[in-house]
Amino acid sequence: MISGVANTRVGEIAGSSCMSLHEEAARGALDDAGLQWSDIDGVLCAYSLAEPHPMLASAFCEFVGIHPNVCTALQSGGTTACIMVMLAESLVATGQCRHVLCVTGDNRATGMSRDGAVAALAEFGHAQFERPYGIGIPPAYGLVAQRYLHEYGATLEQLAAIAVEHRRHAARHPDAHKREPISLDDVMRSRVISSPLRLLDCCLVSDGGAAVIVSAADAGRDTRAPLKVLGMGQGHTHEHIVAAPSLTDFGCKQSSQRAFAQAGLTPAQIDVAQIYDSFTITLLVELESMGFFERGQAGVAALAGELGLGGTLPCNTHGGLLSFGHSGAAGGMFHIVEAVRQLRGEADARQVKDAQTAFVHGDGGILSAHCSLILGRS
Amino acid sequence: MTPAKPLPKPTAETLPFWEAAAQGKLFYQRCTGCARAQFPPARHCPACGSRALQWQQSAASGSIHSHTTVHRAPTAAFKDDVPYVIALIDLDEGFRMMMNWRGSDPASARIGDRVRVIFEANASPWPLPQAMPVPAR
Numbered sequence: 287m288i289s290g291v292a293n294t295r296v297g298e299i300a301g302s303s304c305m306s307l308h309e310e311a312a313r314g315a316l317d318d319a320g321l322q323w324s325d326i327d328g329v330l331c332a333y334s335l336a337e338p339h340p341m342l343a344s345a346f347c348e349f350v351g352i353h354p355n356v357c358t359a360l361q362s363g364g365t366t367a368c369i370m371v372m373l374a375e376s377l378v379a380t381g382q383c384r385h386v387l388c389v390t391g392d393n394r395a396t397g398m399s400r401d402g403a404v405a406a407l408a409e410f411g412h413a414q415f416e417r418p419y420g421i422g423i424p425p426a427y428g429l430v431a432q433r434y435l436h437e438y439g440a441t442l443e444q445l446a447a448i449a450v451e452h453r454r455h456a457a458r459h460p461d462a463h464k465r466e467p468i469s470l471d472d473v474m475r476s477r478v479i480s481s482p483l484r485l486l487d488c489c490l491v492s493d494g495g496a497a498v499i500v501s502a503a504d505a506g507r508d509t510r511a512p513l514k515v516l517g518m519g520q521g522h523t524h525e526h527i528v529a530a531p532s533l534t535d536f537g538c539k540q541s542s543q544r545a546f547a548q549a550g551l552t553p554a555q556i557d558v559a560q561i562y563d564s565f566t567i568t569l570l571v572e573l574e575s576m577g578f579f580e581r582g583q584a585g586v587a588a589l590a591g592e593l594g595l596g597g598t599l600p601c602n603t604h605g606g607l608l609s610f611g612h613s614g615a616a617g618g619m620f621h622i623v624e625a626v627r628q629l630r631g632e633a634d635a636r637q638v639k640d641a642q643t644a645f646v647h648g649d650g651g652i653l654s655a656h657c658s659l660i661l662g663r664s
Numbered sequence: 665m666t667p668a669k670p671l672p673k674p675t676a677e678t679l680p681f682w683e684a685a686a687q688g689k690l691f692y693q694r695c696t697g698c699a700r701a702q703f704p705p706a707r708h709c710p711a712c713g714s715r716a717l718q719w720q721q722s723a724a725s726g727s728i729h730s731h732t733t734v735h736r737a738p739t740a741a742f743k744d745d746v747p748y749v750i751a752l753i754d755l756d757e758g759f760r761m762m763m764n765w766r767g768s769d770p771a772s773a774r775i776g777d778r779v780r781v782i783f784e785a786n787a788s789p790w791p792l793p794q795a796m797p798v799p800a801r
Contacts, residue, residue: 327772401740408738414678415704416762418792422738425750433730435773480750481733528752528762529704533730 287378288371288661289385289501289509290319296494296611298395303338305349307391307495307613312350315497319509321385326499328356328383330374330500332366332390332615335406336397346389356383363410363650364562365520366390367498367618368657372518376502384502391495392614403491410651412526420471424488424565426527428480430565433483433533440570442482446473448566449486449608451593455607458595458635463492463611484498487566492611496619513629516551516643517660519544520593527652535575537656538647542576545645545658553578556660557641558628559599560621562649563606572647575603576658595636603628603636618648622659629663654664671788677705680719682743682790690722690781690793692759703759707799724781726755733770749773753781753795763795772801 292314294307296343308331316323329352330363331343343359355359356377362369367383367390374386389644394403411421434440450470456462468486476485491663500571521537521544524530546552553576563569573584578599587593604610604624607617625644674682676723684691693702697714708715731751737743749765765773766782778798783791 405739412704412762413670414674418672418786419750419762420669420734420738420742420745420748421762422734424736425732425734428732428734429730429750429752432732433775436730464682477735477738478733481691481735483732526704528760533752550696600722641677 287501287503287505287512287514288498288626289505289512290315290321290499291497291626292318292622293461293496293623294391294494295461296480296492296613299393299493302396303392303395304393304397304492305346307393307493308346308389310348311391311495311497312389313508315387315499319499320602321499321509322362323350323352325385326352326373326387327354328377328386329354330370330386330388331359332370333359334392335403335614336393362655363562364618365648365650365655365657366615367622368646368648368659369520371498371500371515371622371659372520372657375515375518378500378502386500387497388494389497389617389621390615392446392489392616393493394613395493397493400491412528416526416528423652424483425480427565427567429484429527430533430571430653431482432563434567434571437534438582440582440585442474443470444589445487445566445570446470447585447589448569448593449473450603451588451591452563452606452608454594455603455636456609459610459644460605462605463490464609473524483565483567489564489607489612489617490609494611494613494616496616496650498619498622511630513626514662515659516662517545517547517549519548519658521656523654525651525654530652531541534571536571536653538572538649538658539575541656541658545660549660551643552659555643556599556645557643558603558625558638559601559645560625561601561604561645562618562621563608564612564649566608568649568653569601571653572649575584576647586641595638600638603633603638621646621648623662629661666691666744667741668787671786672790672792674790677707681705684721685686685791685793686789688783690724690753691719692722692757693717694720700760703761722755722757723764726753726779728765728773728775728777728779729754729760730767730775731773749781751795753779762792763793765795765797
């Protein structure tokens, strides 16, 4: 059960540190659940690029003064947050823990500059067979995008429509990093980063933190409004893009199939989706690879407004990594936080009417590591 | 001063590849168990598990599987090179490599275009395989 969620304000947060963002997010999730620090008996953290520490979870527990039964840090790029929840579910299911705090945060915007963040992320590339060629995360996704456009005839306008819709979503969220509206033209005229991707096809670099508390099945006893995790699954095919078995089909296919099978649901039964959107193309290939749309149709749907509030699949209603913000592992955690708020009916102006089921997906590396979660109202 | 670019540092698994590159030859591994071509170099075949991987010489010809033109260098070391093309090249023997595409006009690279592999010297002893369009342009 997910019993508590929180995010900090996201953007350029002067004076923030990796630990302050962790603490603020964790405290928010405790308040949300109605729990105390002393109730937490498991802690999962991720990683920080701005203030890296080889034992981040231990450093965090020391900082906030807790001594849990289980404590470790995980690293799976953008899918870390979903994997944290999946592992936390195992910890509570096996009786190892009762309340597991999954907490993420990084001060990437003010703590390291955009140049610094982009350069640090270039290390995802293969040391001998990719990095000497000037690879980075945007060029790697540029390779995916070019192939996708070639195979399925998607247009740059369709990619741009995804960015525009995400900004529209973010405008309805008071904590979002970027809220001013953008047009298709703004996206298509923004400067090229790595063709065919332009600046506004790329996610943000933000300070921010987010936390989720996973509790035992009887959490209704001591928390406010727990929600069920109905299905979970992972899929792993490669790390480096040079070794990817396909540039249009990824491990999200396996992860989502596993999650849907466990939940006994199909994509058509999902009311709201929060899916990793490091670039516009990321969301497009994932939506199709996971079966939410037929091949070549996700872009058409995006342009027709189907990913918007009131569309057939409201997607990333907080604004996603493209507009709500991207703070490392917290970027993926924002998606989970938003899914929970939607299912509780606490999403204010962003609320998808009577949402009963939510699909959440994280992607790490170059569409390398995937984890899908399906949440439902208890 | 521009910071140095990352250059190959061979490991035990990759040294035969780089030693061949130093002689202008493109090496790859072929599994004697399932006949699959393997790159990057591995210690066992990721497809069938066989440890009998054999080094073979490629004819060094292939085609573009995908490409991107980098306008915003990911690190300062590549700032002076933009715009430059990164391509995934499918070699005719059935393996894939990343290279820079060395045609004169980045905008003219196309998926499916034929390339031949050349070796470019750098500050390390290990020249980098790169993709030249065929015919040259």
